[in-house]
Amino acid sequence: MLTTHPIAQFRRNPNFYLLYDGFWFVACAVAMLTFWRTGFTSLIAGPSWWFLPAFPVLLFAFIWAHLIIHNCTHGSLPKAINRTLGEVLGLIVIVRFASWDVVHMRHHKYSDDRVKDPHPNYPSFWTTVFKTIVSVEQQLFQQYYDVWGDTPENHARESRRAKMSYGTNLVLLATWAWVLGPAFFLMVFVPCNLLAGLFVIHFNWSTHNGEAAKSIEDMRPVNLTGWRYQLGNKLFAGIYAHALHHDRPAIFNPARALAVEQATANAQQQTA
Ligand SMILES: [Zn+2]
Numbered sequence: 001m002l003t004t005h006p007i008a009q010f011r012r013n014p015n016f017y018l019l020y021d022g023f024w025f026v027a028c029a030v031a032m033l034t035f036w037r038t039g040f041t042s043l044i045a046g047p048s049w050w051f052l053p054a055f056p057v058l059l060f061a062f063i064w065a066h067l068i069i070h071n072c073t074h075g076s077l078p079k080a081i082n083r084t085l086g087e088v089l090g091l092i093v094i095v096r097f098a099s100w101d102v103v104h105m106r107h108h109k110y111s112d113d114r115v116k117d118p119h120p121n122y123p124s125f126w127t128t129v130f131k132t133i134v135s136v137e138q139q140l141f142q143q144y145y146d147v148w149g150d151t152p153e154n155h156a157r158e159s160r161r162a163k164m165s166y167g168t169n170l171v172l173l174a175t176w177a178w179v180l181g182p183a184f185f186l187m188v189f190v191p192c193n194l195l196a197g198l199f200v201i202h203f204n205w206s207t208h209n210g211e212a213a214k215s216i217e218d219m220r221p222v223n224l225t226g227w228r229y230q231l232g233n234k235l236f237a238g239i240y241a242h243a244l245h246h247d248r249p250a251i252f253n254p255a256r257a258l259a260v261e262q263a264t265a266n267a268q269q270q271t272a
């Protein structure tokens with residue numbers, strides 16, 4: 001169970017996602033009840049000058065959390081820690097591991113399909129942001145109907161599941177607010193999480209050719225070059241070599257793999 005891929009459980013059990021979010025709902029509720037009973041006070045008191053330097057550090061950490069979750073969805077980390085690490089980081093970035101996994105596997109299967117890609121890209125970045133926010137939840141529903149059938153009962157089931165997921169978001173956020181204290185939660189934790197989410201959307205848009213694309217027909221995975229993306233590759237484990245990632249998703253640092261490939265091709269050319 002602790003080493004299983006969430007999407008495999010999703011395909012085996014029609015109630016998987018309801019039970020999964022239900023589990024985290026109860027876990028957060030129990031944590032808050034324990035805080036209340038034990039008189040636990042938040043770790044961080046009122047606003048402080050050090051929130052300012054903490055902001056970029058936490059933002060960087062949250063982007064890395066998404067990056068590692070992404071690798072966990074592809075099983076790129078050792079099997080013993082893959083799922084556990086994905087779950088812990090999924091709670092920190094709020095969205096939770098199973099939804100990252102289900103949505104991302106769908107993205108690889110249907111990338112740039114206008115209807116089925118859970119976050120299809122558009123030449124305009126802000127259109128992509130808006131459509132991504134609307135489409136991801138719809139695609140979670142659609143993924144369920146694709147596996148379990150598009151029936152009225154399943155629509156009712158998914159509507160119950162969505163309510164559970166929203167409820168889980170709320171108790172999870174409330175737990176973080178209690179642990180961190182309202183000032184740090186509102187001034188650092190929430191904005192850093194929103195910006196890290198925006199970074200992920202920008203990453204998805206740019207690596208599906210967002211900057212060069214003139215129309216939606218031009219959207220496809222690309223290996224980005226140029227100094228900004230080279231710097232991005234250094235900071236974020238080669239994520240901008242995204243065409244190579246779509247070819248071989250299990251590689252942890254696709255930019256490094258691409259460089260090795262290009263060096264080998266150059267050497268072969270010279271000997272030919
Ligand atoms: Zn992609």
Ligand SMILES: [Zn+2]
Pocket residue numbers: 070074104108245249
């Ligand atoms: Zn991927």
